[in-house]
Amino acid sequence: MLLCHEQRQIDVAFKTNGHGNHTPNDFQELPSTESSVPAHPLGIKPLGNQYFFNGTNARKSLGTLQPLPDEMLTQLFEFLDKRTLRLLGYTCRFLFAHCVSDDLWKSIFLESELAREPSFQWQGSWRATVLGFSRERQTKIDCSNVFSDVLHRPFVCSYISLRQFTSNIPPVNEINRFEDLSYEEFADKWSSKPFILTKCIQAWPAYRTWSLDTLLKMYSDVIFRAEAVDWSFSTYYQYMFDNRDESPLYLFDKKFAEKMKIEVGKGDGMAYWKPDCFGPDLFEILGAERPAHRWLIVGPERSGSTFHKDPNATSAWNAVLQGAKYWIMFPPSASVPGVYVSKDNSEVTSPLSIAEWLLEFHAEARLLPECREGICRAGEILHVPSGWWHLVVNLESGIALTQNFVPKSHISDVLSFLRDRPEQVSGFEKDVTDPCGLFIDRLKEQYPGLLEDGLKQLAAKQTQKKRRWDDAVGYNDTEDQPQKKSSGFSFGFALGDEEGDEEDEMI
Ligand SMILES: O=C(O)CCC(=O)C(=O)O
Numbered sequence: 235m236l237l238c239h240e241q242r243q244i245d246v247a248f249k250t251n252g253h254g255n256h257t258p259n260d261f262q263e264l265p266s267t268e269s270s271v272p273a274h275p276l277g278i279k280p281l282g283n284q285y286f287f288n289g290t291n292a293r294k295s296l297g298t299l300q301p302l303p304d305e306m307l308t309q310l311f312e313f314l315d316k317r318t319l320r321l322l323g324y325t326c327r328f329l330f331a332h333c334v335s336d337d338l339w340k341s342i343f344l345e346s347e348l349a350r351e352p353s354f355q356w357q358g359s360w361r362a363t364v365l366g367f368s369r370e371r372q373t374k375i376d377c378s379n380v381f382s383d384v385l386h387r388p389f390v391c392s393y394i395s396l397r398q399f400t401s402n403i404p405p406v407n408e409i410n411r412f413e414d415l416s417y418e419e420f421a422d423k424w425s426s427k428p429f430i431l432t433k434c435i436q437a438w439p440a441y442r443t444w445s446l447d448t449l450l451k452m453y454s455d456v457i458f459r460a461e462a463v464d465w466s467f468s469t470y471y472q473y474m475f476d477n478r479d480e481s482p483l484y485l486f487d488k489k490f491a492e493k494m495k496i497e498v499g500k501g502d503g504m505a506y507w508k509p510d511c512f513g514p515d516l517f518e519i520l521g522a523e524r525p526a527h528r529w530l531i532v533g534p535e536r537s538g539s540t541f542h543k544d545p546n547a548t549s550a551w552n553a554v555l556q557g558a559k560y561w562i563m564f565p566p567s568a569s570v571p572g573v574y575v576s577k578d579n580s581e582v583t584s585p586l587s588i589a590e591w592l593l594e595f596h597a598e599a600r601l602l603p604e605c606r607e608g609i610c611r612a613g614e615i616l617h618v619p620s621g622w623w624h625l626v627v628n629l630e631s632g633i634a635l636t637q638n639f640v641p642k643s644h645i646s647d648v649l650s651f652l653r654d655r656p657e658q659v660s661g662f663e664k665d666v667t668d669p670c671g672l673f674i675d676r677l678k679e680q681y682p683g684l685l686e687d688g689l690k691q692l693a694a695k696q697t698q699k700k701r702r703w704d705d706a707v708g709y710n711d712t713e714d715q716p717q718k719k720s721s722g723f724s725f726g727f728a729l730g731d732e733e734g735d736e737e738d739e740m741i
């Protein structure tokens with residue numbers, strides 16, 4: 235959650251005059267951002283509204299807590315147990331508004347015994363579920379004199395209309411769409427670009443027969459992973475259609491095939507198979523040692539994935555079986571507004587929820603020339619090239635299948651990632667202590683020519699990078715400077731990525 239926001243009213247906003255100052259004539263109707271947002275059920279208002287209020291502000295009853303800002307109160311209340319939080323909420327209106335905040339109750343739920351139960355009665359909110367209250371039994375106190383962005387903002391975020399961000403995609407940003415592609419076309423032209431295929435997965439039995447309702451019938455008691463919890467499908471289904479979380483829990487399960495007892499691959503009785511156009515997947519040679527690579531994804535509208543790059547410099551495809559997903563993507567070297575990457579590239583800080591990012595940064599991001607956007611609908615599949623940033627949001631409740639893979643054309647990206655960023659390599663079982671060595675050994679056995687090519691490409695990139703660096707620091711033309719050797723097929727040359735590679739920075 236963002237803690238500090240512009241002080242905005244529900245239906246009106248000040249526009250700055252270009253120098254950050256508000257001008258009286260700029261008092262305007264907000265066109266769409268919040269028009270889909272109903273009034274808060276308890277009457278809580280954005281902080282800015284206190285300046286138009288003549289009555290007694292509920293904050294005045296806070297006593298010794300009064301000097302503390304809302305952000306700090308929330309942090310303080312995170313230490314309370316469920317009984318104390320509940321009782322504190324009954325001491326005054328302002329504290330009631332704080333103490334019923336469902337973010338606090340979600341944390342209490344996740345730390346409680348209930349979080350380990352695969353099946354229980356979801357009551358429509360984390361608070362009601364923890365306290366075992368039915369909807370009717372929940373206290374409702376009028377908080378119309380409580381003004382707080384900290385409390386109001388998550389509510390706005392859970393109601394924003396996504397359409398305002400996903401419609402009117404500028405034509406230059408549109409992700410290319412094809413019915414299908416041949417492997418040659420993919421390898422020649424498209425392995426480093428996103429695209430959507432509209433007629434590629436229609437024959438999958440999974441596409442023809444899976445829906446949220448059929449999954450509920452067939453797998454109601456099967457336990458799936460949804461972020462921090464393992465819930466039966468029927469529990470997740472209840473939650474999914476009856477929550478107002480700003481960032482709903484997302485079912486993201488890598489063991490789904492085993493759990494659902496389905497087979498993947500071409501042939502009779504198979505649920506789905508990987509599309510031909512992506513060609514051979516080089517990580518298949520890792521066999522049982524291959525890192526996690528396929529997931530079943532289920533989520534309600536508003537759920538999704540905040541900005542990230544896929545693991546180990548792999549590419550991916552993401553097939554929508556039900557629903558629709560909005561994708562916004564940037565190439566590996568882009569600086570994505572609102573996404574902060576640590577100096578060594580090991581950490582991505584995207585502290586904003588999807589809704590917050592859309593509200594704060596979408597308009598700016600959309601103007602960047604590298605920006606690509608598109609909607610992948612049921613029956614369509616999207617290609618995520620190695621290293622591309624992406625944020626994804628579900629526009630409807632739905633089901634997707636995703637798989638990460640290594641196409642031949644990205645072998646050098648993966649080799650370089652495994653070699654240069656061992657601390658960022660993920661998804662391998664603990665007993666695989668040297669993923670890079672393992673991949674090289676297997677390539678030597680099964681694709682020696684490709685390994686040679688991959689290492690050549692890597693060396694060429696390294697030389698290019700070093701040349702750019704030497705040019706930048708004026709290091710190139712002195713003959714007596716020691717040069718690091720960066721050619722040949724040894725995998726040991728260790729220029730590393732200290733200077734920050736533009737092409738292949740992976741997270
Ligand atoms: O469907 C989604 O939310 C996107 C998933 C994704 O980005 C991923 O699997 O890496």
Ligand SMILES: [Fe+2]
Pocket residue numbers: 539542543544550618624
């Ligand atoms: Fe991803």
